[in-house]
Each structure stands twice: as C-alpha cells, then as structure tokens.
C-alpha cells in the first residue's frame with residue numbers, strides 16, 4: 241500500500257487546492273525582507289537554539305538527546321480555551337506557559353531527582369506520577385495529561401525494545417540522514433504518525449517527527465551524530481502558532497467564513513478540510529518565504545553564518561510569535577485538540 245505524500249509535497253498539493261486559506265505573494269516578500277535584516281544575526285543560526293533558550297540543554301551528549309526526545313514526544317496541544325486561564329509552571333524563579341511549561345516541568349522533575357528523560361522510568365511511570373511531574377501552578381492542568389501518560393508508557397517501552405532505551409541509538413541508525421531519521425521515528429513510534437487525507441489523497445505533516453529531527457540537529461550543534469547531510473530537506477513544523485504569525489505578518493490569509501469561525505473559537509477536528517488547509521498553506525508559505533529570502537541574500541551578496549533553511553526560519557517565526565503575543569491578540573489561532581501538534 242503506497243504511503244502518504246511527504247510533508248513538502250503534501251503542502252504544495254494543499255496550497256494548490258485550498259478553498260479557505262491563501263498565500264499572499266506580497267506578504268511573502270515582506271516577511272523575506274524582514275528576515276533578510278536578521279540573516280547574519282544570532283537568531284537565524286543553529287547556535288540560537290541554546291543561546292536564546294535557557295531551558296534547552298547546554299550539553300550535546302546522550303542525556304541531552306534523550307531530553308529532546310521526551311520533550312518532543314510530549315510537544316503538543318498547550319493552548320487553553322481561555323488565554324487568561326491556563327497551565328503555568330514556575331521554575332527557578334520564572335513562570336512558563338505553553339511549550340515552555342513542558343520544558344520547565346521536565347527540568348523541575350530532573351532537579352527533584354525524577355529520571356523523566358530515562359525510558360526505563362517513563363515506560364512504566366503511573367498517571368499519578370505524570371500528574372505530579374507536569375503539575376501546574378494554576379488550577380488549569382496541562383491539557384491531555386492522560387494522553388501524555390499513555391504516550392510516555394508506549395514510547396518508553398518501544399525505545400527499550402528497539403533502541404536499548406536511548407534515542408541516540410535511533411539517531412545512529414539513521415546514518416546522518418534527516419529523512420531516514422524522520423521515517424524511522426514515524427515507523428517506530430505510533431504517536432508521531434501525523435498523517436491524514438485531503439481531497440482523496442493521503443498526506444503527511446509529521447510535525448513532531450520533523451521538529452524532533454530539527455531539535456536533535458540543534459542539541460548536537462550540527463556535529464557528529466547530528467551532522468545530517470540533508471537537514472535542509474526538513475520543512476517548517478505545522479503547529480497552531482506559525483499560521484497565526486503568518487497571518488499577522490500578512491503572508492497568509494483566511495476566507496471570511498473561516499476567519500469568523502476562528503474568531504468564535506470554534507474547534508476544528510484533526511483532519512478537517514479547513515484545519516488541513518491552515519497547516520498545509522502555512523508549511524508551503526514558509527517554503528516560499530525561504531526561497532524568496534535565499535534569492536534576496538544572493539542578490540545582496542549577504543554573508544550568512546551557515547545555510548539558512550526552513551528549520552531556522554520556523555524557529556525564528558515561532559520565537560517571534562512568542563515575543564509579539566500582545567500585537568497578535570486580534571489574530572485567532574485554530575483550536576484543534578490532538579497529540580500531533
């Protein structure tokens with residue numbers, strides 16, 4: 241049976257057939273120009289992953305790779321129905337929300353002597369222990385906590401059975417190919433199988449598998465086992481934040497009907513046509529921004545610190561969304577509750 245279209249081809253197909261989400265060529269060029277000004281800065285380079293984010297591991301060793309694996313295994317669905325009422329985690333004097341609340345909880349557990357990044361621990365961790373580890377400082381728990389527990393047990397058991405309990409062994413089996421690692425992750429771990437249908441075709445986004453490869457590349461600083469020769473074949477990660485920031489920057493537009501639905505906070509089911517169009521057009525939009533940016537860099541003869549790829553653009557735009565939360569308040573993000581992003 242033939243597999244789904246790969247993410248990049250899926251996104252192109254969706255963008256060509258989309259009925260409620262559109263890419264704005266002028267907006268794409270404006271975003272590329274915004275990024276051109278940053279091309280030689282600290283944000284658009286591999287080192288930013290550690291330099292700009294205090295919760296990410298400093299090391300580039302096996303423990304750091306297993307930290308990335310467990311956080312990206314749980315890297316989904318942090319949004320809350322009411323923005324002012326959400327899960328928060330305090331860690332070392334700072335309060336974290338969203339994705340960072342997950343990282344803060346992982347680091348807090350490690351500080352408490354709980355080996356949350358060890359497969360031999362999370363393969364049999366109980367729901368009570370998971371609720372304690374990811375406890376919130378507010379009365380709003382981290383969303384999908386039961387699913388997170390189920391996925392930890394499932395993933396831990398597979399990592400023990402197939403990769404002697406360490407994700408670094410999985411990385412080494414990929415022989416420094418980002419594509420091979422992405423497919424090995426999707427084949428081995430069911431919760432990473434971010435695939436659905438669109439207009440009769442099987443399509444894939446593999447959002448968590450792609451960000452896992454990207455974060456592995458980042459934590460290993462692009463060297464040794466993390467020196468993936470095809471890292472630039474990884475696309476942006478189709479989550480719920482990137483669409484919001486692309487609309488805010490004018491590179492993506494919604495139909496009136498879809499915008500009204502999102503402004504009302506209506507839920508979209510995973511695999512729903514409009515949800516797929518939001519994710520697919522966002523992915524394709526970032527590919528076009530990257531192409532435009534690379535052209536601008538070449539025309540300007542701009543020096544960059546290394547190859548600019550969709551991963552670095554994605555990281556930058558995601559961080560931009562975090563830093564401009566207030567400015568983006570009027571732009572809705574789509575509400576889909578699932579384990580894939």
Ligand SMILES: Nc1nc2c(c(CN[C@H]3C=C[C@H](O)[C@@H]3O)cn2[C@@H]2O[C@H](COP(=O)(O)O)[C@@H](O)[C@H]2O)c(=O)[nH]1
Nearest residue numbers: 289315316317318338339477479480481482555558581
């Ligand atoms: N496209 C894209 N989506 C990303 C990330 C990250 C974390 N990566 C950072 C960590 C280290 C690196 O330096 C990266 O900067 C999380 N997410 C997704 O966002 C959503 C959470 O959003 P909020 O509710 O605002 O926290 C959720 O779907 C989550 O899966 C990314 O980078 N790109």
